Amino acid sequence: MLDNIILGFSASLAPINLLYCLLGVTLGTIVGILPGLGPVSSIALLLPLTYKTNLLSAVIMLSGIYYGVQYGGTITSVLMNIPGEASTVVTCIDGYQMAKKGRAGAALGIAAFGSFIAGTFGIVMLMFLAPPLAKIALMMGPPEYMALMITGLSLVIYLSSKSMIKSLMMGVFGLLLGTIGMDPISGQIRFGMGIKNLMDGIDLAPMAMGLFGLAEVFTLIESKEGESQFLEVKTKLREVLPNRRDWKESLFPITRGSVSGFLMGILPGGGAVMASFISYAMERRLSKHPEKFGTGAIEGVAGPESANNSAAIGAFVPLLTLGIPANVVMALLIGAFMIHGVNPGPLLLRDNPVLFWGIITSMYVGNILLLIQNVPMIGLFVKILKVPSKIMAPLITVICFIGAYSINNSVSGILIVILFGAMGYLMRKFRYDPAPLILAFVLGPLLEDALRQSMMLFRGDFLKIFERPIATIFLGIAFFLFVSPLLATLLKLRFSKPTFVDDNT
Amino acid sequence: MKRRDLVSSLFFLAVGGLFSVGSFNYSIWDQYGPGPGFFPLLLGIIFTILSFLLFIVSSLMKEHKGDELVESDSLNFRIIRKTVIYLVFLFGFYFLFDRLGFLLTILFFMMGVLILFSRKSIKFSLSLSILTSILTYLIFVRLLGVQLPGGILQNLFRFY
Numbered sequence: 001m002l003d004n005i006i007l008g009f010s011a012s013l014a015p016i017n018l019l020y021c022l023l024g025v026t027l028g029t030i031v032g033i034l035p036g037l038g039p040v041s042s043i044a045l046l047l048p049l050t051y052k053t054n055l056l057s058a059v060i061m062l063s064g065i066y067y068g069v070q071y072g073g074t075i076t077s078v079l080m081n082i083p084g085e086a087s088t089v090v091t092c093i094d095g096y097q098m099a100k101k102g103r104a105g106a107a108l109g110i111a112a113f114g115s116f117i118a119g120t121f122g123i124v125m126l127m128f129l130a131p132p133l134a135k136i137a138l139m140m141g142p143p144e145y146m147a148l149m150i151t152g153l154s155l156v157i158y159l160s161s162k163s164m165i166k167s168l169m170m171g172v173f174g175l176l177l178g179t180i181g182m183d184p185i186s187g188q189i190r191f192g193m194g195i196k197n198l199m200d201g202i203d204l205a206p207m208a209m210g211l212f213g214l215a216e217v218f219t220l221i222e223s224k225e226g227e228s229q230f231l232e233v234k235t236k237l238r239e240v241l242p243n244r245r246d247w248k249e250s251l252f253p254i255t256r257g258s259v260s261g262f263l264m265g266i267l268p269g270g271g272a273v274m275a276s277f278i279s280y281a282m283e284r285r286l287s288k289h290p291e292k293f294g295t296g297a298i299e300g301v302a303g304p305e306s307a308n309n310s311a312a313i314g315a316f317v318p319l320l321t322l323g324i325p326a327n328v329v330m331a332l333l334i335g336a337f338m339i340h341g342v343n344p345g346p347l348l349l350r351d352n353p354v355l356f357w358g359i360i361t362s363m364y365v366g367n368i369l370l371l372i373q374n375v376p377m378i379g380l381f382v383k384i385l386k387v388p389s390k391i392m393a394p395l396i397t398v399i400c401f402i403g404a405y406s407i408n409n410s411v412s413g414i415l416i417v418i419l420f421g422a423m424g425y426l427m428r429k430f431r432y433d434p435a436p437l438i439l440a441f442v443l444g445p446l447l448e449d450a451l452r453q454s455m456m457l458f459r460g461d462f463l464k465i466f467e468r469p470i471a472t473i474f475l476g477i478a479f480f481l482f483v484s485p486l487l488a489t490l491l492k493l494r495f496s497k498p499t500f501v502d503d504n505t
Numbered sequence: 506m507k508r509r510d511l512v513s514s515l516f517f518l519a520v521g522g523l524f525s526v527g528s529f530n531y532s533i534w535d536q537y538g539p540g541p542g543f544f545p546l547l548l549g550i551i552f553t554i555l556s557f558l559l560f561i562v563s564s565l566m567k568e569h570k571g572d573e574l575v576e577s578d579s580l581n582f583r584i585i586r587k588t589v590i591y592l593v594f595l596f597g598f599y600f601l602f603d604r605l606g607f608l609l610t611i612l613f614f615m616m617g618v619l620i621l622f623s624r625k626s627i628k629f630s631l632s633l634s635i636l637t638s639i640l641t642y643l644i645f646v647r648l649l650g651v652q653l654p655g656g657i658l659q660n661l662f663r664f665y
Binding site: 049052176185186188190218221390393398411414415418430432451 | 509517531541543545555615618619653
């Protein structure tokens with residue numbers, strides 16, 4: 001293990017990788033500060049640019065953006081009561097109240113330290129969990145993989161939005177879009193409609209840029225420009241350092257947030273957003289003074305902020321060990337791996353140890369950079385908030401288009417961004433969640449491959465899958481997830497029935 | 506939301522049907538097992554069933570009061586007008602990018618959008634547009650080595 005860690009650090013501390021790490025965490029923080037622009041859109045924007053860099057540097061930068069966003073989102077939550085990122089929504093509740101009481105520095109400080117501690121915990125767990133999990137993954141065959149992917153997708157669909165049918169539809173639609181292009185087994189072109197650019201399928205990056213980045217731009221264009229009103233904050237180093245009492249009150253919330261966040265991060269569809277909400281609910285329940293929550297309790301900032309960072313790291317576990325994305329950001333990271341012809345998964349550790357350990361150790365470096373950067377530079381980042389959204393919109397568009405053009409040096413990339421942008425915009429209006437679509441689109445070819453191989457293995461008898469215990473368990477979980485809303489409705493009806501009868505009699 | 510669900514379910518019903526029918530152009534099952542048409546056919550059928558289910562559920566559903574109250578959700582032309590105009594700008598960008606080249610396209614696009622949407626002065630818009638074009642050249646072309654179309658300015662400045 002020690003040799004591997006040294007190997008990883010020697011790669012991640014190379015000057016060029018250090019520079020990419022710094023670039024990633026800084027961009028991530030800025031993206032987190034800007035309301036609306038999330039990690040998905042920004043990673044999608046930068047994905048094409050990673051063609052020009054080596055894979056390790058590219059993944060280091062993109063991962064830096066991902067966990068940097070969790071830090072940055074806190075700043076707007078605390079100072080403006082506007083979450084820069086979905087995972088920091090819950091921080092608004094007590095963070096903003098603390099800021100109103102003149103304790104913005106302490107709120108931001110404990111968030112930064114809590115995030116650092118939780119991030120480090122997540123990395124250590126990732127280091128210990130990833131190698132044994134990769135070994136287990138190697139023992140799994142196509143049926144188990146297929147069942148695991150179905151379970152992962154089901155979880156994302158189950159957790160993604162209010163309407164189960166709509167989420168399920170988007171998941172299946174993503175899988176369908178994934179079938180466009182060359183068939184992975186026979187090499188036949190499917191649904192190409194004679195269009196040359198569709199022969200290799202739809203590119204992930206312009207599609208994600210459109211669905212998330214450009215759709216966001218449309219929202220910015222539609223929004224009314226408001227005056228930025230945020231609370232003035234003392235940003236001197238001494239004023240952002242939490243005092244002894246703050247530490248005492250935050251220690252257990254940080255610990256609990258780190259553990260629960262990591263577990264939530266591993267689960268497909270769980271992620272940072274849910275981790276922060278669960279942590280807040282848990283802290284409130286465990287607190288001796290739950291009435292303090294909502295009025296500026298530091299535990300309400302420390303717990304969720306730790307949980308969202310730990311979850312961000314936890315999401316790397318299924319990616320690096322199974323090659324399966326736990327959320328949309330991880331799906332985009334798979335795209336970066338694929339651009340360079342590397343398949344993330346159980347073989348990554350064996351075939352590419354420098355890359356594997358380099359990514360993990362870079363997270364240590366990134367976390368330290370974030371702490372050094374964020375605590376003294378909060379004041380500077382706050383100034384970015386003053387850029388009006390109507391100026392941001394065309395700038396984001398230009399970056400989107402240049403990124404899309406650079407993929408094949410063709411304007412067809414730009415057209416894909418526009419078409420998927422319009423689709424993403426309409427999906428928002430019609431309340432369809434694009435997250436299952438993108439995740440299914442990435443998983444589609446892998447799922448089809450596993451399904452067809454399994455069918456060949458079972459000689460066409462799909463029921464033979466139930467002779468394999470691991471696959472059966474995974475499929476059982478997926479089935480439960482799909483029927484649970486139905487069961488809940490039936491139970492509700494059953495309980496409400498006697499009241500109805502009584503009323504009539 | 507009921508009407509939108511009905512409309513979108515009908516649209517997706519058609520999409521599912523097209524994918525299902527289109528799958529028959531490829532082999533569904535051969536001597537080795539499932540062929541290239543198998544997976545899209547399976548998904549097409551599931552998608553069609555789900556769209557039909559949404560259609561049924563939304564036709565039975567009652568419209569809740571307040572469902573349409575959120576302005577950002579509105580499809581009112583007053584609200585989406587800006588997006589439609591912006592979309593025209595985007596298609597303009599797409600058509601001009603190869604012909605005019607990246608420098609001029611970005612310059613015109615930024616100018617147009619800034620003047621029309623952020624209502625900034627011509628002087629400010631022009632300065633920011635020129636700055637964006639130059640920064641695009643320096644960062645993407647010079648630093649990252651991205652090949653962007655030089656267009657009509659290529660012969661004048663010889664970017665590559």
